[in-house]
Amino acid sequence: MKPHELATTFGIVGIPLVDSGARFIAPARFGDVVELTSQVSAFRRSSFDVEHKLIVRGAVTVEGRETRVWAIRDPADPDRMKAQPIPPEVTARFQVA
Numbered sequence: 001m002k003p004h005e006l007a008t009t010f011g012i013v014g015i016p017l018v019d020s021g022a023r024f025i026a027p028a029r030f031g032d033v034v035e036l037t038s039q040v041s042a043f044r045r046s047s048f049d050v051e052h053k054l055i056v057r058g059a060v061t062v063e064g065r066e067t068r069v070w071a072i073r074d075p076a077d078p079d080r081m082k083a084q085p086i087p088p089e090v091t092a093r094f095q096v097a
Contacts, residue, residue, distance in 0.1 A: 001093075010090070012072055013081050018047070019067040026061040028054070034061075043091045046070050046083035 006012055028034060035055040042049040052064035070090075074082040 010087060012070060012084065014071055015068040016071055016081065017066055018069050020065065022062055022064040024062055026056070026059060028056045028061050032056050040094050041065075043086060043094070046085050048086065 001009065003015070006015070033056075036052065037055070038050055038052045040048055041051045047067055047069045050066050050068065052062075052066075053060050054062035054064075069081075069083050070086045071081040072084045074080040
């Protein structure tokens, strides 16, 4: 499912970024061909973590991480967002068979 389809399917406002970080291991240069991999590494009740790796010439050069929250519009204040439990059908798509 594409991110823009999440709102219509699950009624969320989005999956805002609430924390991030990176560790720079080695430099990349202009013209380098890079490979970027991303994977969900953990689910909690209403948030999840994504890990990223940037690979250059076969070596990991950057490791990154982010935490995102499954968010709806706050019924008490429509100008704000509120965390919502992630539906089981969403987390099930990430289970390894």
